[in-house]
Amino acid sequence: MSDLHTLHVNGIRMAYRTWGEPDAPPLVLLHGRGSDGADWQPVAPALAATHRVYAPDLRGHGASDRPGEYAFEAMRDDVLAFLDALGPEPVVLAGHSMGAVVAYLVAAERSSRLTALVLEEPVPPDPEVPPRAVPSGPEGDETCDWRVIAAVNRWRNAPDPGWWELLATIDCPTLVLAGGSGSHVPQDGIAAIAARVPGARLVTVEAGHLVHGERPADFLAEVSGFLPAPRP
Template identity: 55%
Template sequence: MLLHCLGEDGEDWRGVVGRLAGTHRVFALDQRGHGHSDWPGEYGFARWRDDVIGFLQALGLERVALIGHSLGALAALLVAAERPDLVDRLVLEEVPPPLPADPPQEVPEQPAGPQPFDWQAARAVAAERNAPDPVWWDAPAKVTAPTLVIGGGATSDIPQGHLDELVERLPDARLVTVEGAGPLVHEERPGEFLAALPVIPLPGA
């Protein structure tokens, strides 16, 4: 299962989904407030987490490989912590740490005209990045799935040292850095992104 970042939708994975679909049954969700999913105006990482859990339960899916990018990566981490029975493998690309953002995030003024996602989602992300739920920092210790953390190196928006800290808090994890890829590893360097995945063997691989 693939979980996109803020402002995108399931199509964001088009550069890698074909390769993954060759050996796996793949779901690339439009998360709430994005794409063709509902735009209810109520957003937050706990809601995105619960949406994923509800989707898995509705389809009777268990022991999935969960791959998330940025917003989707933090949601995936929270899913794996809340329901470790549902997650067999976890891949976190450019995951924002569950720590107060430094410097604090600001939401730019909403552009005029239609947008491909609900701008309220951007406001919710900024608010929770600036003041995350303190229990989130305990979430990594609850993850039982082998985890691959992928960073984009020095040009990333995420302090790469935070990824090192996260890996230390996860029971079974390792970090792969794709230097120069920045915040969009799977888009800018899809070959290296896919090549990293066998480090954490996916079901059926």
């Protein structure tokens, strides 16, 4: 069972869940769009056997604040502030989908804060074809602020191509997990991300977009085999 806590970071209240012993090496999990930290329940208890696991609700999601500003750079800064609030010890950072985009921006900004990076089905910074519709108001989905969907869809339609260069600056061990043919995220784009990050390892698990939810045992096998050995 996870515990729900809150912190004030970067001008917002961020809710987060925890698993594991407080003095274990920290591992932070970032969920995808429209979800929250509880999305990691299929794998978090197992990861907590060796790590102190933190799963925040990103801004606009779950029990965290909904400030209306949802640029990826704002989410990146939230996570950096969250890491600072946890303490100076470097962390393992893992993200899924939208959370993986936030994770690779965090790593590009401050790789020194990370011992390792796991990108599950990361969205490449290439324009979506055909473009995604951008909602102009609520559409009945209350799992997150509708303005998150609008902001992410705008980004999907016209991402900054300079982010490809940011990926090349990541300086920590990196595992990229692709979901294979059942995923809606372009698999060649995920492979391109892995090729751009220096030394990154690319693994495909035929699970579709939600690898950790559909095939948690395979997710855990790949991640556990990749992570640095916990300190004695």
